[in-house]
Amino acid sequence: MTGAGVGSAPLTGALAAGKDAIVRAWLARTLEAYPERTARFLAQEGDPFRNPVGQTLKEALPALFDELLGAMDAGRLSTLLDGIVRIRAVQDFTPSQATAFVFLLKKVIREQMDLPPHLSPLPLRGAGEGEGAMALAAVEGRIDEMALLAFDLFVRCREQMYWIKADEARRRTSLLERMRERP
């Protein structure tokens, strides 16, 4: 992934300072994919064994946000995203719905930073808003990287299910084959 930090633009500092509020809003938006009653349960139940889905999100989203502002370490990102995507790969979501939570972070950041939702992130040559827009573009670029990784992981989970099913079928007959081979 990108490697170094996202830079020292004022935006980054503001994002770091606003981490709690941003992550809280990100979690809330992510949970909106579930029916209202379920979203409430996933947000409120604190026991990790009674609420493994909510707990996974509550642990992974802040850590992903740290990576966004930090090193974007590929190994750590994979582990964190896999925890979430693995769950969503077997729930009632289409591939785009399953990975949409990453893109929601863009929306949340713009809302929390009081940026218009349709601000062009591209720095316009000579335009006054260049530096801020450049910083936002860098952050959103990283979010895109996360989303691509999430999509890879989603596909890997789906493929894994097919391998496991094939193994399951083999396991069902392995003993019968051993019996048949016996003289």
Place this chain on the structure above:
Amino acid sequence: MAEEAPKPEELAQIDYRPPGRDWREPAVELRKGTFCYSAAPKHLEYLGLPNPRPWQPFEADWKLPADWKQTILQGMKERLDRFRSFRLFMDICVRCGACADKCHFYIGSGDPKNMPVLRAELMRSVYRRYFTAAGRLLGPLAGGRELTPDVVKEWFYYFYQCTECRRCSVFCPFGIDTAEVTMMGRELLNLVGCNINWILEPVANSYRTGNHLGIQPHAFKDSLDFAVDELAEMTGIRVEAPINRKGAEILYVIPSAETFGTPHYYTLLGSLLLFHAIGLDYTFSAYASEGGNFGLFTSHEMMKRLNAKIYAEARRLGVKWILGGECGHMWRVVHQYMDTMNGPADFLEEPVSPITATRFEHARSTKMVHICEFTADLIRHQKLRLDPARNDHWTATFHDSCNPARSMGLIEEPRFILRSVCSRFHEMPENTIKERTFCCGSGSGLGTDENFEMRMRGGFPRANAVRHVRDKFGVNLVACVCAIDKATLPPLLEYWVPGMNVAGVHELVGNALVVEGEKERTTDLRGESLKPKEERAHE
């Protein structure tokens, strides 16, 4: 095309939230991967069940019989009159919500109709509409719903999703057994031919040949002979595996998967070795060759029909009592239904261990004892020589299978055995074991491959607790006492906790058991190399 492309500001307004839905709206999306396929007509014909025809749940037309509505309502009326429990469960729920977040399918899927209270409400709303005065008069205002073809599809989707594990009933202040609501739902669906192949094929096979796969007596004998040969190679001891032997003291009934499936088979090896070590006078039956009873997942009549063969064989063979193997829902049938369906078995004797003289008073009526109760008693009386170091390649935990734990209270015996035969044993968190155990997500006839996604959702809470003990204690083996667990936990854990192993309790007993005359064990019962004895002793 170009003028229809959304503008950036419109794109930014895309709403990821699903549209809100009223739960009373019955239409379900039957997406492949989340439901089981229909039963083949030949199985319905063999069993004499109504409306055999080719159909699939993902097709629009389910080919219901012309009088489907009347049939279901009449069936509901008969069952309300016949089963007091059913009427009570329809009437007494106060929607306190204690059960709501206890279902593994709700926890894993987030689908509100998997909250037990709401799943039962799918049926209660129809009950209210047609069987209560308020519902007949006021309809939806009194919480009633019309019975429509969409409701039939909704029932099929959710009642063949609930695994009848009864975790929710542990938390219900009224003691409502939500599994029995599911059972009634499935009975009513069966009246109009809406059933699944993974249940009815085993039922038809069990009815015809005595076990789920339809293994005939000669093949059943071949399997046991194969096990005897393999045991001889591993231990140097040739055990007996008597079949249909009249006059034996005990009839031993196993889930048939032990004769052809892995890891179940290693449990069979362990129990064969155990019985040899203590010189047990017992027999298998090639006809009562299945402990499992998928009739439980079909209808009470079917459950009775399949269960009867166990008593019939016990009578024919002239045994004194019955020992049951590591089977899950068999114990729900034995403890909660057998005695009133096919009992009392007064031609049998109250079970007494021939080795320790322990009287199994709790089985006075059914005459059937769980092998873990039997073995725990042997260990308690120091009748077995055990070398737990032979299981040192395992760090074990115990998954309480739903039915033995919640339906018969088999909590301590398997743990006592595991602590005696393994040096390293760790419990999963308290609210995920014993009577609060989480289901494997594939019970009640849903352990097939077409609903794999649903199984992964339902099994997530269990797998999550396994992952916890793996990370905390280095657990690498989940021991359990249910054939469905042994079949479905390996793929579940492969998805959520890769590298985890699954074994029966008596496989580990067989590993640790020191049998007179055996050669030095170089492998465990799986044929995997053990460290030499001297090295084990120094660890």
